[in-house]
Amino acid sequence: VVLRPGEDLNLPNAVITRIIKGALPDGVNISKEARSAISRAASVFVLYATSCANNFAMKGKRKTLNASDVLSAMEEMEFQRFVTPLKEALEAYRREQKGKKEASEQKKKDKDKKTDSEEPDKSRDEDNDEDEERLEEEEQNEEEEVDN
Amino acid sequence: MAAAAAGSGTPREEEGPGGEAVAPPPQAPTGAPGARLSRLPLARVKALVKADPDVTLAGQEAIFILARAAELFVETIAKDAYCCAQQGKRKTLQRRDLDNAIEAVDEFAFLEGTLD
Numbered sequence: 001v002v003l004r005p006g007e008d009l010n011l012p013n014a015v016i017t018r019i020i021k022g023a024l025p026d027g028v029n030i031s032k033e034a035r036s037a038i039s040r041a042a043s044v045f046v047l048y049a050t051s052c053a054n055n056f057a058m059k060g061k062r063k064t065l066n067a068s069d070v071l072s073a074m075e076e077m078e079f080q081r082f083v084t085p086l087k088e089a090l091e092a093y094r095r096e097q098k099g100k101k102e103a104s105e106q107k108k109k110d111k112d113k114k115t116d117s118e119e120p121d122k123s124r125d126e127d128n129d130e131d132e133e134r135l136e137e138e139e140q141n142e143e144e145e146v147d148n
Numbered sequence: 149m150a151a152a153a154a155g156s157g158t159p160r161e162e163e164g165p166g167g168e169a170v171a172p173p174p175q176a177p178t179g180a181p182g183a184r185l186s187r188l189p190l191a192r193v194k195a196l197v198k199a200d201p202d203v204t205l206a207g208q209e210a211i212f213i214l215a216r217a218a219e220l221f222v223e224t225i226a227k228d229a230y231c232c233a234q235q236g237k238r239k240t241l242q243r244r245d246l247d248n249a250i251e252a253v254d255e256f257a258f259l260e261g262t263l264d
Contacts, residue, residue, distance in 0.1 A: 009196050011188055016222060018186045023223035024230050024241070033243040034229070037263050038222055041246075042188075044262045045221045046196040046214055053210065054203050065197070065206035070213040078255045082220045089216045090209065097208075 009043050016042065049073045188215045228253055 016039045020030055030038075050065070052073035057065050067090055074082045190208075193215040197206045225246070232245040232252075250256040250263075 009192075009199060011192055011218070015186060015188055019219055019222045020226040020241075022186055023226045028230065028233075028239055028241065030226075030241040031243065034241045034246050037243055037246050038225060038229075040263050041225060041250075041256075041259050042218045042222050043196060044259055046193060046218050047200065048258050049214055049217060050197045050200050050203060050206075053214075054200065063204040065203060065210040067207070067209040067213045070210050070217065074217060077258070079217070079221070079224075082217055085220060086213055086216055090213055093209065093212050 009047075011039055011042055013039060049077065052076050186219065188218055190215055193218065225249060225256065228256075 013035065017030070017035055020035065020038060021028075024030075049070065050073075053065050053069040056069040056072045057063070060069075062069075071083055071086060074080065074086065190211050194206070194211050197203055197211060197214065226241070228249040229241055229245040232248040233239075233241050246263075250259050
């Protein structure tokens with residue numbers, strides 16, 4: 001796993017610093033070098049986890065990485081202790097996404113009262129094909145700084 | 149814990165019961181208050197995932213879980229590094245504390261040679 005210079009695969013310093021400070025007792029500081037190294041480590045972690053998760057997806061003959069692939073990767077990487085909090089986070093995330101979907105569908109209903117052409121089965125489950133496309137077309141993301 | 153002190157005090161928005169729900173960015177409302185400030189932006193995580201040539205597609209949930217896992221990882225490695233600093237009775241985490249943690253902890257072995 002190599003981070004090639006020139007690619008901005010860094011995670012924002014401010015967020016990394018906040019997470020570190022949140023994990024440490026009050027009054028403890030972190031040097032710039034240590035923070036920067038932790039940030040790089042986090043990027044390496046994501047790359048490594050992605051690679052592991054992708055192996056599980058391929059084993060399952062799927063082309064799309066899903067959440068359970070990532071959870072399996074955590075176990076393989078010996079970060080089992082992450083699995084429970086991650087599962088909880090996933091539940092909350094799914095509830096939130098469902099709430100958002102319902103909210104926007106409500107808005108749609110309010111807009112076009114005579115909507116009959118809308119396919120009702122677009123909302124069958126959270127894990128439908130729309131998720132795959134989202135990797136290419138960012139709908140909900142806050143920042144789009146990716147320059148491939 | 150320190151996390152409570154670091155909180156901004158801004159109440160987290162839960163999704164409304166349908167209607168005028170102001171959709172917050174896709175961040176799970178779990179963990180300490182003010183936790184939204186400690187969330188890695190999904191766009192950056194997505195960029196990392198896309199950097200892997202073997203990955204075809206990744207679902208939104210996968211990206212979210214990876215981001216959350218990375219946050220947990222940062223907490224974990226910071227705490228482990230701090231144990232080393234504590235032995236030196238220092239109050240500032242240094243790079244060498246991190247290196248020591250990487251050497252000492254098996255789960256961090258994948259980091260060896262990658263941070264230079």
